[in-house]
Every structure is written in structure tokens, then in C-alpha cells.
Amino acid sequence: MNILVLGSGGREHALAWAIMQNPKCDRLICAPGNAGMAAIAECAALDISDGSAVLAFCEEVSVDFVVIGPEAPLAAGVADRLRAAGVLCFGPSAQAARLEASKAFTKEICAAVNAPTAAYAHFTDAEAARAHVRAQGAPIVVKADGLAAGKGVVVAATVDAAEAAIDAVFAGDFGRAEVVIEEFMTGEEASFFVLVDGETCLPIGTAQDHKRVGAGDTGPNTGGMGAYSPAPVLTDAVAAAAMDQIIRPTMAEMARRGMPYSGVLYAGLMIADGQPRLVEYNARFGDPEAQVLMMRLGAQALDLMLACAEGRLAETAVNWADDHALTVVMAAQGYPGDYAKGSIIRGLEDCPEDSAHMVFHAGTARSGGMLVATGGRVLNVTARGASLREARDRAYAMVDTIAWPEGFCRRDIGWRALGDAVAR
Numbered sequence: 001m002n003i004l005v006l007g008s009g010g011r012e013h014a015l016a017w018a019i020m021q022n023p024k025c026d027r028l029i030c031a032p033g034n035a036g037m038a039a040i041a042e043c044a045a046l047d048i049s050d051g052s053a054v055l056a057f058c059e060e061v062s063v064d065f066v067v068i069g070p071e072a073p074l075a076a077g078v079a080d081r082l083r084a085a086g087v088l089c090f091g092p093s094a095q096a097a098r099l100e101a102s103k104a105f106t107k108e109i110c111a112a113v114n115a116p117t118a119a120y121a122h123f124t125d126a127e128a129a130r131a132h133v134r135a136q137g138a139p140i141v142v143k144a145d146g147l148a149a150g151k152g153v154v155v156a157a158t159v160d161a162a163e164a165a166i167d168a169v170f171a172g173d174f175g176r177a178e179v180v181i182e183e184f185m186t187g188e189e190a191s192f193f194v195l196v197d198g199e200t201c202l203p204i205g206t207a208q209d210h211k212r213v214g215a216g217d218t219g220p221n222t223g224g225m226g227a228y229s230p231a232p233v234l235t236d237a238v239a240a241a242a243m244d245q246i247i248r249p250t251m252a253e254m255a256r257r258g259m260p261y262s263g264v265l266y267a268g269l270m271i272a273d274g275q276p277r278l279v280e281y282n283a284r285f286g287d288p289e290a291q292v293l294m295m296r297l298g299a300q301a302l303d304l305m306l307a308c309a310e311g312r313l314a315e316t317a318v319n320w321a322d323d324h325a326l327t328v329v330m331a332a333q334g335y336p337g338d339y340a341k342g343s344i345i346r347g348l349e350d351c352p353e354d355s356a357h358m359v360f361h362a363g364t365a366r367s368g369g370m371l372v373a374t375g376g377r378v379l380n381v382t383a384r385g386a387s388l389r390e391a392r393d394r395a396y397a398m399v400d401t402i403a404w405p406e407g408f409c410r411r412d413i414g415w416r417a418l419g420d421a422v423a424r
Helices: 010-020 051-061 071-075 078-084 103-113 126-136 159-170 236-256 289-297 300-309 388-399
Strands: 002-007 027-032 065-068 088-090 120-123 140-144 153-156 179-183 188-197 201-209 212-214 218-221 226-229 262-272 275-282 324-332 357-361 364-367 370-373 377-385
Touching: 002 010, 002 051, 010 027, 010 289, 010 300, 010 357, 010 377, 027 051, 051 078, 065 078, 065 300, 071 078, 078 088, 088 300, 103 120, 103 179, 103 236, 103 275, 120 126, 126 140, 126 159, 126 179, 140 159, 153 159, 153 218, 159 179, 188 236, 188 289, 188 300, 201 236, 201 289, 201 300, 226 289, 226 388, 236 262, 236 275, 262 300, 289 300, 289 324, 289 377, 324 388, 357 388, 377 388
Parallel strands: 002 027, 002 065, 065 088
Antiparallel strands: 120 179, 140 153, 140 179, 188 201, 188 262, 201 226, 212 218, 226 324, 262 275, 324 377, 357 377, 364 370
């Protein structure tokens, strides 16, 4: 098969890496890709949110299967354009992707099916939103109602912080001027991934992200500073409750409304006393959660995505090894605020690359023969092991091999599951 992966981040590098393990893949093209992806696949310059351009490229190079990585092309309807032309595609329609693109829409769906989630209010007026916050008090959660690259959520400890977050939304920092304000939920957050083909829902793994920039989950939210899989807090019983109370009812309601979901559904769950509540839905693999999932799934990831796109999930199963994976995000100094681009990264050639060790590139390019940083989150240093501790130790051993003074990482990825605060 000729396979096209759309995207240029660590998630897409991990997807491309897993796909390349499968003998069904004859030719792999990534658009636009990054320096890491260029080492294992062809890369093509392409506007991946332009459905007509993507379709023309598919026809030009005879693409058999398209895997859409980021949320923006999904919201732009790229999957719809490809399916209408008969191109096999992994990713939901623009209507179905509203589960991520609009937090207010997700809350409406949850209310319709009585899915457990935080109480909320939706505002298109800043002063009304501020009045609501003053009436509710803090802590409280302020969410920009749109795609915000994982950065449009503020957990405000004070009313002043919540009002500042509202001001940022209505100043246009995150796109459209709409905000969802939610009850602050307590518990432990984890990520649950389910493939859906319009009818069948197939759980394919769990993970736990580290959203805050600082050790011990301190500092501002980021796109994610590390992750591990599986997530111990998301037990079989919790997963079953999430499927019965949240996932399946949501998918049934989507189908009832004429917008059946096809692709991966990523449910962020808050778990307290063994009971899950929905934090948010995403219409794609998480980043950096995809890196640990792909590390564990390997070649079968392609088979699962094909079964999903072809409507064959009812006859499909996931074959999990009894293993663990952990990824450490290396980011540019200053992230998630202002950071410099163009610094040189050395030492990757000394890191092992095999089924248990991989550095996935998130924001890199080649310049003058050197590897340079081009983004905020730059590398995803990922390892597998028989235990989470072994996976963690392998990942940090690779981190310590990489020479990048302008970068930083958290040293405590996995601390909740391992019960310690500092990684070696």
C-alpha cells in the first residue's frame, strides 16, 4: 500500500514509525513531515488543511490510505473531501470532529445522554462570563471554545486568574471569542483511546499525560511534557464504566444525529473513587500519548487503523504485550511562553533506535547538515520496558545522551504511577 500521513509533529512521527513496521506498507509519505520523519519516509510540502490539495496529491502519487494526525485538517473537513472521492481515510468527518472543535457541542451531547462530566456554562459575552466566575468562585476551569493546540484551558485557582483567562479568550488569543466555564473536578486524570467505525467501539489503550510544565505538575499548562502507558488508574473496571456511561452513549447519539463517528476517539477522564467523568474529547491521537501507544502497538497499529476505516472493527482485536512505555518531552527553554528557534541538537546518533528505544521528532529540521529546533516541544524520547520503571530509566538514559543546552525536560515523568518524585 501507498500510505500518506498528514502532520509534522511527534504524534505523526510515531504513527509513521509504527506504520513502517507493517509489511502492508510499500511506500510511506509524510506531509509536511519533519527531520525525524524524513529519515524513515518521503516528505512532501502540502497544505494539509486544504482538502482539494490533499486529494490532488493522493491522485498524483496513487495513495491508497490516508492517516490524518492533527485536529486542524479534521475540523477543516479533509476526511470528508477524501471519502467523497473514494480515498480510504482514517479520521472523522468535520461534523463528528466537533467533539473536539467545540467544547460547547461536547457538553450538549453529554447532557443529551447523561454522560458524567463537569457542570458548565457557555458564553459569547465576556462580561457575562466574568459575572458567572464571580458568582461561582474558584477554583474553576476556563476553556476556549475551539481548537487551541492543547493550550486553551486554564485551571484557575483564583477569580482574578479566571477573569484573566476569559480576557485572553475574548482578546482573540485562541481564535473565536467563546468560552466554556466548568466546575473544577478533583481526582486523577488519564487518557482513554477507542477506535470507532460508526458502529463498533474498540478500546485500544490507556495513557497518562503530564500537562503542566514543571515537576510535580506545577506551572502553566502545555501541550504535554511526557506520558506513559498503560495508566494504572484507568483499571478494567473504570474503563468498562467509561465505555458504558460515556463512550458508547456519545457514539450512539452522534449516529442518531446523522454524524456517525469514524476514527480514534480520545477521552480525557477525571477519575475519583473509581468513577470516571469526562474532561474532554479529542478527535485524534493525543500528543505525546500517541508516542507511547505506538511504541507498544507497533506494526498492528496500521491493521487497526485500516479495520477502523473499512468498518471491520467488530472482527478485530488488539494484541497487547505485557509491557510499558514512557516518553519524555524535550522542549525549548521558555516553552510554553516565548522561546528561540534554530538551536543545534547533538547526540541523537548515540541514542539507540529499536523496538524498545526511539526518539520521535516533534519540532525539528535540518539546516546546514545539523539538526535544529524549530518548535516549542522538540523531541519525544520514548522507551519500552517490562516495567514502567525500566521504561522510564531507558528513556532518561537517552535524554542524558542528547546534548542540547537550549532545551529542558521534566525529570519526574511517571511519578504518580511510580510513587517517586525524581527520575534518575
